Amino acid sequence: MARLLKLLKRDARYLALIAGFFILFVALGVKLPEIAPEAAEHGEDFVRQYFGKIKAMIENKTVLEQIIFIFKNNITASFFAIVSGIIPLFPLLFLFINGVIIGLAQHITQLEGLAPAKFYLSLLPHGIFELTAFFIAVFMGLRFNLIPIQLIYHYKKTGQYRGFLKEYFHDLFYYGGLIILLLAIAAVIEMTVSPLILK
Numbered sequence: 001m002a003r004l005l006k007l008l009k010r011d012a013r014y015l016a017l018i019a020g021f022f023i024l025f026v027a028l029g030v031k032l033p034e035i036a037p038e039a040a041e042h043g044e045d046f047v048r049q050y051f052g053k054i055k056a057m058i059e060n061k062t063v064l065e066q067i068i069f070i071f072k073n074n075i076t077a078s079f080f081a082i083v084s085g086i087i088p089l090f091p092l093l094f095l096f097i098n099g100v101i102i103g104l105a106q107h108i109t110q111l112e113g114l115a116p117a118k119f120y121l122s123l124l125p126h127g128i129f130e131l132t133a134f135f136i137a138v139f140m141g142l143r144f145n146l147i148p149i150q151l152i153y154h155y156k157k158t159g160q161y162r163g164f165l166k167e168y169f170h171d172l173f174y175y176g177g178l179i180i181l182l183l184a185i186a187a188v189i190e191m192t193v194s195p196l197i198l199k
Helices: 002-035 037-058 063-086 090-111 116-158 164-192 194-198
Strands: none
Touching: 002 037, 002 090, 002 116, 002 164, 037 063, 037 090, 063 090, 063 116, 063 164, 090 116, 116 164, 116 194, 164 194
């Protein structure tokens, strides 16, 4: 626990920066119908199909089965955000896409009569945990992007090799455990508390 708290304190500014970018991307998603109507229309069609498919897959399941499904889905997304670090800047693109999707979803529900405040309120209880996990996953993906640059820069500066990759996987062990815990909590809240807010 002490090691994890130390990591979070060290990386807090980077996680806050990622959260800031995400908020900007959400705002872009909300404004996209005004900025680029055609792109927004395609995006909204995707959002409707995606969430419609998830709804269809969980509506006949028990609450426990729904929780497990959402947990697996979010774990997959977080894992993808981390391993996407193999491709330069791809975790940032992943952050952008997810932010815009949330913004478009807010716009869709607003057209259907749901106030933006209620939309975000319904996301808040589980979103605190889910988004924190997602931001950590994106951060670790971006950090993986930078390992080759760090190796070259450090070697040129000091003439010595430093085990950045070893350090990365050591930190990933702690962050991975935190991501799993946060997403488990988020899945439980999303299938129990959040629906009550919408009702």
